[in-house]
Amino acid sequence: MLVPTKKQRFQANVLPHLNSAFNLACWLTRSRQDAEDVVQEAYLRAFKFFDGFHGDDSRAWLLTIVRNTFYTWYQEQQKQRQETAFDEEMHDFGAVDVAGMAFADNNPETLLMQKDSERQLQQALQALPLEFREVMVMRELEELSYKQIAAIVGIPIGTVMSRLGRGRKLLAAILAPARQEA
Amino acid sequence: MMDHQETLELLPAFADQELGIVETQEVQRHLDSCPDCQREYAAQRIVSARFKKDAIYFNAPPHLAQRIGNALPPEPARAGSRRFSWISLGGALAAGLALVLGLGLYLNLPSDQERLTDEVVASHVRSLQVDHLSDVVSSDQHTVKPWFNGKLDFSPPVVDLAPQGFPLVGGRLDYLAGRPVAALVYRRAKHPINLYIWPSNERDAAPQLQNHQGYHLVRWTWDGMNYWTISDLAANELQNFVGLVRSTVRQ
Numbered sequence: 001m002l003v004p005t006k007k008q009r010f011q012a013n014v015l016p017h018l019n020s021a022f023n024l025a026c027w028l029t030r031s032r033q034d035a036e037d038v039v040q041e042a043y044l045r046a047f048k049f050f051d052g053f054h055g056d057d058s059r060a061w062l063l064t065i066v067r068n069t070f071y072t073w074y075q076e077q078q079k080q081r082q083e084t085a086f087d088e089e090m091h092d093f094g095a096v097d098v099a100g101m102a103f104a105d106n107n108p109e110t111l112l113m114q115k116d117s118e119r120q121l122q123q124a125l126q127a128l129p130l131e132f133r134e135v136m137v138m139r140e141l142e143e144l145s146y147k148q149i150a151a152i153v154g155i156p157i158g159t160v161m162s163r164l165g166r167g168r169k170l171l172a173a174i175l176a177p178a179r180q181e182a
Numbered sequence: 183m184m185d186h187q188e189t190l191e192l193l194p195a196f197a198d199q200e201l202g203i204v205e206t207q208e209v210q211r212h213l214d215s216c217p218d219c220q221r222e223y224a225a226q227r228i229v230s231a232r233f234k235k236d237a238i239y240f241n242a243p244p245h246l247a248q249r250i251g252n253a254l255p256p257e258p259a260r261a262g263s264r265r266f267s268w269i270s271l272g273g274a275l276a277a278g279l280a281l282v283l284g285l286g287l288y289l290n291l292p293s294d295q296e297r298l299t300d301e302v303v304a305s306h307v308r309s310l311q312v313d314h315l316s317d318v319v320s321s322d323q324h325t326v327k328p329w330f331n332g333k334l335d336f337s338p339p340v341v342d343l344a345p346q347g348f349p350l351v352g353g354r355l356d357y358l359a360g361r362p363v364a365a366l367v368y369r370r371a372k373h374p375i376n377l378y379i380w381p382s383n384e385r386d387a388a389p390q391l392q393n394h395q396g397y398h399l400v401r402w403t404w405d406g407m408n409y410w411t412i413s414d415l416a417a418n419e420l421q422n423f424v425g426l427v428r429s430t431v432r433q
Contacts, residue, residue: 007257015247015396019373019414022242036246043250059416121236139198140233143371146200165194168229175229 010050014043017059020142021066027137028070030126042069060144064152067134124174132167139164184208189219197226239372244307247396294359298410301358303394306376306412309354309365315374316352316367326353330364338364338379339407341430348375348423358410368423375413375423382408389424391417400424404431 004012021042025035042065053061125133135153138144150157184192184205189212195201196209213219309315318329327340333355342350348368356365356378363380382403389402398420401410409427413420 005257007254010254011251011396012393015250016393016398016414016416018242018247018250018396019239022246023240026240032240032243035240036243036249039242039246040250040253044253047254117232118236118238121232122238125233125237136233137237140230141237141239141372146195146198161195161200162191164198165191165226168194168226168233171233172225172229175232 006050007047010047013058014046014050014062017062020059021062023141024063024066024134024137025070027125027133027141028067028074028130034073038070038073039066041073042066045069057148059142060148060152063138063142063144067152120175124171127174128167128170132163132170135160135163136167136171184212186212186216186219189213189216190222193219193223193226197223197230241310298359299392299394299399302376302378302399302410302412303397305356305358305365305378306397309356309367309376310374315354317354319352321350321352323350326350326366329353330355334362334364336364336381336407338366339431340366341427343368343423343426343430346426348426370413370415370419370423373413373415375411375415375420377427378408378410378412380408381406384408389421389428391421393417402428404428 018039021039022035025038025042026032029035029038042062046062046065049065055061125136128136135149138149138152139146144152146157146160149160153160155163189209192201192205192209196206196213199206201209213223318326320326320329321342321344323340323342327337330338330353340350340353344350348370350366351369351374352367354365354367356363358378358380361380363378366377366379368375368377383406384403386405387401387403389400391398391400393399397412397414398417399410399412400420401408402424403409411420411424411427413423415423
């Protein structure tokens, strides 16, 4: 009987979390294209460090790497932006049209009904600072525990709690005028 | 007794059911008598629920797994490779290629089981494309089950697992192993799960987990039915789902 190779073990343990990795990366980069690059880079790093991984929570482990890869990438982007400050077309970062990204729900009827509500929420979320956005995505969409989030972000559990609380408050404040209109 | 400020700070964790029993009880006690905290608690829950419902979940495009697979470093050759270390790189590559092709040809005669695995993965991936997931969209097992009447020559057991965190979202006719089958669609935190069911004349078989193209699959046979389920969920979560299906179907 053949012992599975590192690559086979990696593919069995880490590759199934590709959607989680991509979802987080999309929410951080706000661009599908950039998210793909970040996720690929994160997977290559994860493969390199895979020998040192002995835990059983491979999803949280992978998301930690995705997040770190993102921040490295983000800092480089910021630097480049400063250096090419006069080239307006280069990185028009805020203008990425998230509404144009594919929706996860495939049913056109629900899509139509949810579109307005989704768009409002989506815009509100984009306005949220990164530090709040990331914990909220990990909690609400990935359903990670406070403990897992604390390990991924590298902050105490109490800070996870206060960021979630403040993030939700901010979001409610941004959404409030829209709710009155409706 | 917990004071007002302490309670306010703990409300996010209270809403997320992340507090211990003692703290939960203390927050609850304060909450019962404090309208301010009640409002704050309600606000936390509303935003959280709205986020879960309306925020987009970005599923990875199918080509990304391929792209990553291609970018991973190639496997080092296994035992015996040392003998070949003197061969030029080109030669080694050619030898490796020949070996892979040879093995490939030999292994490429797939068993029925492997063919079926491929079919299930293909069906799952196809179902994730726009408008393909469900033919009947309903979270009600009493709507989904009759929908199959007249479309199939058997009646698949349809169970609702929403209370356990796997809501039923719909059903679909599909075609596997040369016959029409029932496909039930469940979700877990926006991860779709396909559960295929069709009659079998084989003996009962315990669930078997496998991994294929980045998806986890579990198949089993019980009481004259074949069950195959597939998702991108973590293996233990999918096995948890299988356990729930099995215990509910038996009732």
